[in-house]
Amino acid sequence: MTDARNLWARRLATDFRAALVVTGLLALAPLFVSSPYTLGIIIVSIYFALLALGWNLLAGFTGQFSLAPAAFAMLGGYTTALLGYHLKAPLAIGIPAAILVTALLGFVLGRIVLRLKGPYLALTTLSFAEIARVVVYNSNEFTRGDQGLNVASLMDSRVGYYYLFVVVLLAVLVGLYLLMRGRAGRFWLAIRDDETGAESRGINVVRYKTFAVALSSAICGLAGSLYGTFSQLVSPELGLLQQTGLVIAMVVIGGMGSLTGPIVGALLVYLTSEWLRGFGGIQLIVFSTLVIVVARFFRTGLWGLATQPRAAKAAGAAP
Amino acid sequence: MLAVDLFVNGLIFGLFYALMAVGLAMIFGVLRVVNFAHGEFYMVGAYTYVLVAMKLGVSPWLALPAAAAAGALLGAVVERLLMRPLYAGYASWSIMKDEYAVVVTFGLSLLLINLVDKIVGPYPYRGPALTELSRVVLGPVLLNGQKLIAAGVSLALLVGLALFIKRSLWGRQIQAVAQNRLGASLAGIDATRTTSLIFAISGLLAALSGALLAPLINPSPDVGAFPAMKSYVIVVLGGMGSIWGAMIAALLLGILEAFFAVYVSYDYRDALGLLILILVLLFRPQGLVGEKGREV
Numbered sequence: 001m002t003d004a005r006n007l008w009a010r011r012l013a014t015d016f017r018a019a020l021v022v023t024g025l026l027a028l029a030p031l032f033v034s035s036p037y038t039l040g041i042i043i044v045s046i047y048f049a050l051l052a053l054g055w056n057l058l059a060g061f062t063g064q065f066s067l068a069p070a071a072f073a074m075l076g077g078y079t080t081a082l083l084g085y086h087l088k089a090p091l092a093i094g095i096p097a098a099i100l101v102t103a104l105l106g107f108v109l110g111r112i113v114l115r116l117k118g119p120y121l122a123l124t125t126l127s128f129a130e131i132a133r134v135v136v137y138n139s140n141e142f143t144r145g146d147q148g149l150n151v152a153s154l155m156d157s158r159v160g161y162y163y164l165f166v167v168v169l170l171a172v173l174v175g176l177y178l179l180m181r182g183r184a185g186r187f188w189l190a191i192r193d194d195e196t197g198a199e200s201r202g203i204n205v206v207r208y209k210t211f212a213v214a215l216s217s218a219i220c221g222l223a224g225s226l227y228g229t230f231s232q233l234v235s236p237e238l239g240l241l242q243q244t245g246l247v248i249a250m251v252v253i254g255g256m257g258s259l260t261g262p263i264v265g266a267l268l269v270y271l272t273s274e275w276l277r278g279f280g281g282i283q284l285i286v287f288s289t290l291v292i293v294v295a296r297f298f299r300t301g302l303w304g305l306a307t308q309p310r311a312a313k314a315a316g317a318a319p
Numbered sequence: 320m321l322a323v324d325l326f327v328n329g330l331i332f333g334l335f336y337a338l339m340a341v342g343l344a345m346i347f348g349v350l351r352v353v354n355f356a357h358g359e360f361y362m363v364g365a366y367t368y369v370l371v372a373m374k375l376g377v378s379p380w381l382a383l384p385a386a387a388a389a390g391a392l393l394g395a396v397v398e399r400l401l402m403r404p405l406y407a408g409y410a411s412w413s414i415m416k417d418e419y420a421v422v423v424t425f426g427l428s429l430l431l432i433n434l435v436d437k438i439v440g441p442y443p444y445r446g447p448a449l450t451e452l453s454r455v456v457l458g459p460v461l462l463n464g465q466k467l468i469a470a471g472v473s474l475a476l477l478v479g480l481a482l483f484i485k486r487s488l489w490g491r492q493i494q495a496v497a498q499n500r501l502g503a504s505l506a507g508i509d510a511t512r513t514t515s516l517i518f519a520i521s522g523l524l525a526a527l528s529g530a531l532l533a534p535l536i537n538p539s540p541d542v543g544a545f546p547a548m549k550s551y552v553i554v555v556l557g558g559m560g561s562i563w564g565a566m567i568a569a570l571l572l573g574i575l576e577a578f579f580a581v582y583v584s585y586d587y588r589d590a591l592g593l594l595i596l597i598l599v600l601l602f603r604p605q606g607l608v609g610e611k612g613r614e615v
Contacts, residue, residue: 065421067355112597116604118559122421123551124600128591130548138586149594241544242343250346252422284433291426294420296401 008189009181012259014186014307018175022267023173027166036158045156045262045270046165047227052250052262053172054058054219059248060257061180063210064114065122069247071129074239075101075160076221077228081149089138091152095225102221105216110213114206117195119211126241133239148235151228161230167227173259179215180259184203188212192257242284246273249287252294255303264302320461325577326459329362333573334473338528340550340565342394346422348560349517350405352420355483356397357525358543358552359431364390364526365538366435369446379447383530390526391519398425404516406500428543436540439584443542446533467475469531474529477566478521484562497560535541545589552592556599558606570606599608 009309026046033039079101089097113124136143143149155161179185186207191197199205225308228234237243246269254265273283296299302310346354372382376424401423407418419449428555452464484490495503496513504510528546529538550565553572557564572595580588599606 059418059421063418065417067421067425077450112600114598118351119417120423120555120600122355122417123555124593124596127548127551127596130544131590131593134589135587181363243431245425248422248425252426256418280437282433282437284429285437288426288430288433292401292423292430295422295426296404299419 011307012177012185015259015303016173019173019177019263020170022127022260022263023166023170026169026267027163030162036226039158039162040185040269041271041274043162043165043230044227045267046169047223047230048247048250048270049169049263049266050172050223051220051247052254052266053176053259054216054223055247056251056256056258056262056276057176057188057219058212059217060251060262061185061192062188062209063195064090064209064212065121065126066213066216067121067241067244068125068129069133069216070241070243071125071132071239072102072217073227073243074136074226074234074236075105075132077151077234077238078143079149080225081234082143082227084152085149091154091229093131093263094152095222098221099218102224103218106217107210107214109217110210114209114213125265128242129239129244133236136239137236144253146236148233151232153230153232153235165226165230168222172222173263184208184211188313200209230248245284245288248269249291251301252291253301255301255305257300258303259300261303268302320322321581322578323459324461325581327457328462328466329574330570331462331466331470331573331578332577333570334470334477334530335532336546336549336553336573337477337510337566337569338473338524338531339546340553340569341477341562342524342549342561344554344557344562344565345493345497345517346521347554348491348562349500349514350420351560352403352405352416352552353424353545353554354521355421355424355519356428356431356502358545358547359428360393360522360525360543361529361546362391362435362540362543363431363537364529364564365446365533365536365542366444367526367532368530369444369538370439372447373444376390379449381446383449383527386526386530387523390524390529392522393519394518394522395515397522398515400428400512402518403511406510427451432540432543439540441540443537443539444533445537446530448534463535465534469535472531473528476524480524480563489513489516493503495520548589549592552596552609555596556606558608561606561608564606 026042030039033042035314051069055066057065058066076098079098080091083089083094083097109124109128113120120281126207137145139145154164187198187203190203191205191208195205218263224238250265250269251262253269255261269287273287276286298305338355343354343357346352364386368382368386371377371385372375372379403421449464449468455462455464455467484493492503492508492513493516495508496507496510500510549572553565553568556572557568572592576588576591580593
């Protein structure tokens with residue numbers, strides 16, 4: 001028991017340190033990259049890294065599959081934008097409101113669906129994502145439909161934005177690490193590995209699953225809200241299922257169930273997709289093929305491939 | 320009189336939904352996983368129909384079996400390459416079923432959409448209709464000729480499927496594997512072949528549904544998203560994995576949607592599905608005819 005526990009704690013600590021190194025490298029990037037365009041691309045990939053961390057909290061750590069990370073980002077962005085557009089609310093209210101609204105939506109959705117075992121969360125979030133997008137798109141008088149809404153900007157400096165995104169990434173990362181190290185994290189992993197077993201040991205499975213969904217939605221909502229103020233525009237396209245597909249690709253390729261994997265996956269996938277844009281829109285073909293191949297043959301993704309030899313040695317097991 | 324017209328038109332849409340949902344229910348019945356690429360089987364069927372009829376210039380009546388064949392082939396290939404690790408051999412022991420199924424089928428869905436988008440193009444196509452007849456009036460009911468024929472073919476397919484599953488040897492094998500895979504294999508049933516068969520049938524029906532509707536919907540690469548979502552609602556409403564439940568639920572959803580679009584809101588008619596889904600999960604999670612005991 002104790003050994004297994006230490007092994008997990010050690011692995012998580014290694015994982016966290018690696019993620020800190022990646023974040024640190026990101027923080028150094030403006031010293032070498034001066035073009036605002038390139039910085040902008042890295043900012044967007046950090047936005048995706050936040051979504052990937054949020055989705056991974058559910059899929060990788062808790063074993064629950066949501067298909068709505070992009071929809072929650074869209075809703076977060078729209079919460080901030082609508083508060084500014086209709087009520088002239090400042091961003092100091094708009095951004096926390098986005099976190100609150102998406103957390104609440106996630107909580108309600110979780111309460112309804114997570115009493116049940118089985119694929120209900122994936123089914124419901126898929127419908128929810130598509131309907132949320134259609135509603136935003138069709139409510140012309142309230143959301144201006146596909147024209148999108150303008151959002152106030154937090155600051156003028158692009159480097160300033162860059163550091164804002166890095167700091168938020170760091171904060172989310174540290175928060176997730178602390179949670180994963182503590183009680184909630186161990187309960188989530190127990191639920192992922194054996195839901196019935198976890199329940200039989202007295203874990204309130206429904207409560208912890210719902211907590212994970214609400215937290216994951218809130219992370220996505222925050223990311224969407226920040227993205228809105230950065231690009232100064234939110235549109236229904238933020239919530240496209242293709243965006244969710246991209247997030248899943250990032251986590252699966254980077255490595256599910258780790259902290260470093262989603263961040264590295266997001267950077268790799270988004271930067272590659274920017275580069276592939278020059279070859280005529282084949283990004284999604286490439287990434288969806290990679291997702292299938294990785295899920296089929298290298299289930300642990302890049303992070304797993306990088307750490308498996310060490311993990312096997314640490315466990316003292318042969319293969 | 321509007322009510323009769325809505326009822327009949329809704330019922331017809333219910334038949335198309337049933338073609339989609341039944342395959343999904345069968346897959347869930349044997350493997351306990353959801354195929355998130357189901358809408359793309361529909362899309363591939365619609366495109367095969369349109370392209371075969373237009374580019375090869377053959378009669379639409381010949382393009383229909385071509386679409387069916389494409390769907391069946393796609394289903395069987397997907398099962399062989401991607402689904403088999405879920406149940407065959409030692410490899411399946413370490414796989415987390417839900418994780419694998421969601422990720423792989425969702426990835427497949429994106430792949431198929433983007434492949435078609437790249438190869439055929441993102442613009443909608445208009446398929447040739449099976450009949451020149453555009454308006455049929457039956458008492459108070461006004462119908463489009465294509466819709467009427469498509470409804471007839473769908474009805475025949477559904478009745479055929481029901482007979483096949485109830486009566487034929489292969490159909491009984493499907494029932495046995497759905498009830499108990501291990502038990503069925505002990506009784507000498509080839510469970511692997513049966514699973515392939517189920518995927519082929521499921522692909523065939525979804526593709527035919529797409530092909531029959533192609534002249535009405537003008538297929539574009541993402542055309543499968545909404546029919547797929549509706550089949551997910553239907554499968555939950557009918558009771559996960561129940562074929563008969565799915566058929567009943569499909570007809571019900573078709574009729575409810577027709578009335579909802581006229582009396583409540585046309586713009587938000589697709590949101591009715593989500594509403595029904597949430598109500599079912601809240602009040603009757605086992606579905607209309609589903610087995611009990613799926614609650615935690």
